[in-house]
Amino acid sequence: xxxxxxxxxxxxxxxxxxxxxxxxxxxxxxxxxxxxxxxxxxxxxxxxxxxxxxxxxxxxxxxxxxxxxxxxxxxxxxxxxxxxxxxxxxxxxxxxxxxxxxxxxxxxxxxxxxxxxxxxxxxxxxxxxxxxxxxxxxxxxxxxxxxxxxxxxxxxxxxxxxxxxxxxxxxxxxxxxxxxxxxxxxxxxxxxxxxxxxxxxxxxxxxxxxxxxxxxxxxxxxxxxxxxxxxxxxxxxxxxxxxxxxxxxxxxxxxxxxxxxxxxxxxxxxxxxxxxxxxxxxxxxxxxxxxxxxxxxxxxxxxxxxxxxxxxxxxxxxxxxxxxxxxxxxxxxxxxxxxxxxxxxxxxxxxxxxxxxxxxxxxxxxxxxxxxxxxxxxxxxxxxxxxxxxxxxxxxxxxxxxxxxxxxxxxxxxxxxxxxxxxxxxxxxxxxxxxxxxxxxxxxxxxxxxxxxxxxxxxxxxxxxxxxxxxxxxxxxxxxxxxxxxxxxxxxxxxxxxxxxxxxxxxxxxxxxxxxxxxxxxxxxxxxxxxxxxxxxxxxxxxxxxxxxxxxxxxxxxxxxxxxxxxxxxxxxxxxxxxxxxxxxxxxxxxxxxxxxxxxxxxxxxxxxxxxxxxxxxxxxxxxxxxxxxxxxxxxxxxxxxxxxxxxxxxxxxxxxxxxxxxxxxx
Amino acid sequence: xxxxxxxxxxxxxxxxxxxxxxxxxxxxxxxxxxxxxxxxxxxxxxxxxxxxxxxxxxxxxxxxxxxxxxxxxxxxxxxxxxxxxxxxxxxxxxxxxxxxxxxxxxxxxxxxxxxxxxxxxxxxxxxxxxxxxxxxxxxxxxxxxxxxxxxxxxxxxxxxxxxxxxxxxxxxxxxxxxxxxxxxxxxxxxxxxxxxxxxxxxxxxxxxxxxxxxxxxxxxxxxxxxxxxxxxxxxxxxxxxxxxxxxx
Numbered sequence: 001x002x003x004x005x006x007x008x009x010x011x012x013x014x015x016x017x018x019x020x021x022x023x024x025x026x027x028x029x030x031x032x033x034x035x036x037x038x039x040x041x042x043x044x045x046x047x048x049x050x051x052x053x054x055x056x057x058x059x060x061x062x063x064x065x066x067x068x069x070x071x072x073x074x075x076x077x078x079x080x081x082x083x084x085x086x087x088x089x090x091x092x093x094x095x096x097x098x099x100x101x102x103x104x105x106x107x108x109x110x111x112x113x114x115x116x117x118x119x120x121x122x123x124x125x126x127x128x129x130x131x132x133x134x135x136x137x138x139x140x141x142x143x144x145x146x147x148x149x150x151x152x153x154x155x156x157x158x159x160x161x162x163x164x165x166x167x168x169x170x171x172x173x174x175x176x177x178x179x180x181x182x183x184x185x186x187x188x189x190x191x192x193x194x195x196x197x198x199x200x201x202x203x204x205x206x207x208x209x210x211x212x213x214x215x216x217x218x219x220x221x222x223x224x225x226x227x228x229x230x231x232x233x234x235x236x237x238x239x240x241x242x243x244x245x246x247x248x249x250x251x252x253x254x255x256x257x258x259x260x261x262x263x264x265x266x267x268x269x270x271x272x273x274x275x276x277x278x279x280x281x282x283x284x285x286x287x288x289x290x291x292x293x294x295x296x297x298x299x300x301x302x303x304x305x306x307x308x309x310x311x312x313x314x315x316x317x318x319x320x321x322x323x324x325x326x327x328x329x330x331x332x333x334x335x336x337x338x339x340x341x342x343x344x345x346x347x348x349x350x351x352x353x354x355x356x357x358x359x360x361x362x363x364x365x366x367x368x369x370x371x372x373x374x375x376x377x378x379x380x381x382x383x384x385x386x387x388x389x390x391x392x393x394x395x396x397x398x399x400x401x402x403x404x405x406x407x408x409x410x411x412x413x414x415x416x417x418x419x420x421x422x423x424x425x426x427x428x429x430x431x432x433x434x435x436x437x438x439x440x441x442x443x444x445x446x447x448x449x450x451x452x453x454x455x456x457x458x459x460x461x462x463x464x465x466x467x468x469x470x471x472x473x474x475x476x477x478x479x480x481x482x483x484x485x486x487x488x489x490x491x492x493x494x495x496x497x498x499x500x501x502x503x504x505x506x507x508x509x510x511x512x513x514x515x516x517x518x519x520x521x522x523x524x525x526x527x528x529x530x531x532x533x534x535x536x537x538x539x540x541x542x543x544x545x546x547x548x549x550x551x552x553x554x555x556x557x558x559x560x561x562x563x564x565x566x567x568x569x570x571x572x573x574x575x576x577x578x579x580x581x582x583x584x585x586x587x588x589x590x591x592x593x594x595x596x597x598x599x600x601x602x603x604x605x606x607x608x609x610x611x612x613x614x615x616x617x618x619x620x621x622x623x624x625x626x627x628x629x630x631x632x633x634x635x636x637x638x639x640x641x642x643x644x645x646x647x648x649x650x651x652x653x654x655x656x657x658x659x660x661x662x663x664x665x666x667x
Numbered sequence: 668x669x670x671x672x673x674x675x676x677x678x679x680x681x682x683x684x685x686x687x688x689x690x691x692x693x694x695x696x697x698x699x700x701x702x703x704x705x706x707x708x709x710x711x712x713x714x715x716x717x718x719x720x721x722x723x724x725x726x727x728x729x730x731x732x733x734x735x736x737x738x739x740x741x742x743x744x745x746x747x748x749x750x751x752x753x754x755x756x757x758x759x760x761x762x763x764x765x766x767x768x769x770x771x772x773x774x775x776x777x778x779x780x781x782x783x784x785x786x787x788x789x790x791x792x793x794x795x796x797x798x799x800x801x802x803x804x805x806x807x808x809x810x811x812x813x814x815x816x817x818x819x820x821x822x823x824x825x826x827x828x829x830x831x832x833x834x835x836x837x838x839x840x841x842x843x844x845x846x847x848x849x850x851x852x853x854x855x856x857x858x859x860x861x862x863x864x865x866x867x868x869x870x871x872x873x874x875x876x877x878x879x880x881x882x883x884x885x886x887x888x889x890x891x892x893x894x895x896x897x898x899x900x901x902x903x904x905x906x907x908x909x910x911x912x913x914x915x
Binding site for chain 1: 678679695697698699701702705706709711712713715716717718720722723724725726727728729730731732745747748752753754756777778781783784785787788791792793794795796797798799800801802804805806807808809811812813814815818819821822825826828829852853856858859
């Protein structure tokens, strides 16, 4: 395997992490003061890593394009964070969280990484509570849990529908403490435009000050990329508008392998697209599937009447509704994993049962939950024979307490009251499991360049379970990277400050400036968004929820063509040396136009269906994903060789010693 | 829908700005307000003009980046939402819409509708945290039971997204609602007690240094806050501050 050494420690699964920590090199506190670390991205992974590294004594510089670290898109995570605390006594354990995650990822993740994730998950909750994160509590004052897709226990900790915001504020507060101590220099409104290698090691970055347009050089002994996922490749997604792949892609071009680019999560419950003007899609938390039931009409004529506005969903009798998830997957019902739920929605809509104007929506219905909660509340309040109206009122209050902010968000966007009529939802791009290839230490194939959180590929295989992204971001940042990076930095205690006037920095800066000038020089007719939207359409139609060889090949050709057109004809107004949002966007879209092609190539190479990667050629007679463990039980790791079409595939064979590979079934 | 937009244009922090008129056609009701601005910008780019710069990111009301005064109201006419959640169905054909950046001495304009809110950063750096080591081994989470009502109150204070609407809405440009929400979140929790005295003093001192105005209890901040942060937080901070001053 050569370069793809995953560096998984030997020993039994349960002891690997502890043994590894006991044996890796440490840096003494006095030496840490002489070592600089750059952290790019300040979401959960970057923010928590920066805070912890600074607390350990390293000099940390953080970079984010937002005006505050607190605004990174981790903030938008709604539902919760998993941890194997077993507070509910429902049979949860580290092993079970590990098992669920590997199975949920359709056996395409690395066992040792996932086990470590499950192991440190419990520390996350302890840590966050100590920091003052206001998780939801029960009346007894203890922490509350709820359930998420793909599991049979309640292990998800939450803070109403804004768990991500509360966790990020916790990490941000920890950062602020270190900023105040002078251990973190926070650079906001800055974007990393290239990574600088000296003697083959990551030694710094070139960044652009987004306010002044100034190009800056920053050096360090190691560079951590925690820059999130690349779902904005699809233009429409639940990502924030600024999310991009620039940092990871630049590292890729300098030698970091890019793993499993085609593993994308399409989340089943998002507000459907309403028109061509749409700029982004909004998620309705998976937690809603705890109480909401998903359905479409049983009869085509009913679906058509609903689409034409002649029939209301509330008028349809129970027996005329098809609760297709409960029908197809009785064991997990509405709580099947995201990839399964998304495909099932697409299948029904493709068959003509969609319920909005465009036929691309299904119902998420809370009526049963409202009545169930209302009845319980009425009984516990001492009402013997409450009428329906009272029960409904009480039930609505309880649903509001649980999901109020999500319901409000839905109403503001769609202009319909989800307490009175079922929500309409449809799948949307939400997360990317793929990312920079990292070893067990979270180091990429560039020495000294690390990747954490969604930016790396390691823990979620081909499909991520709900409430696991927050878990992974914080696990990487608080508990994994700060240890493993010391092993590498222990060799740097005598290196001294890295100068920024070296030929390597000169070359990187020239490279960056040339590219910016080239972006500004396009004389064409079209805005950046024009190209981004075109790319998004190709991705969604040909590399989306289901893929086939013919369309993937078409996508590769079309993206290459679009990229050439972009560089010739894109129109970027303004100047380089000032605030220029169009220029920022242009740089990001230029990267997407390269990654998109690699994405399609990766999907074309993987001749199997697994998790979120569904190839129409490989499915069971019932339409379930057909995995091929004999030939594809590996991580696709791509080496940059110029054009995306020339990228070279390296395989990391996945070894399963503790889990038996099975057909994933949620029936 | 046909609209008459009046938008604040300002090249950079050192230039003088002005209101510029932009007529805009073909806007649909189910567009968001920011998507309406996207349409305008697309037209400006195609005409070879510089687009209007404004801050925005998550476009789902949680990151706190977007920040527009619309017809004199922070985040526009609808309540309990940010600009990015505002939809054009709140307006009607022929409307004149005046769009300005947040106005406050402590929030200088960077360009067009974008302001510098780093004052908020510094207030939080002054003490908006609990000094617990992230790499340490804290006690089990359930070893600190917290009464649900208290936990819910702390959560409500913690829902502040730091957008700055409170400052923009206040005739004195006071940052009391923001600072008090940050203070309250920690003051209410047992974990926050140890540093309570220092925290409130340091954060209030920083707030004053940044040049925010004083609070005169008009309550405009609470009305315009997209997250409905309560004025009670200001009362709580004042009592915390008083207690801290007595101790000191």
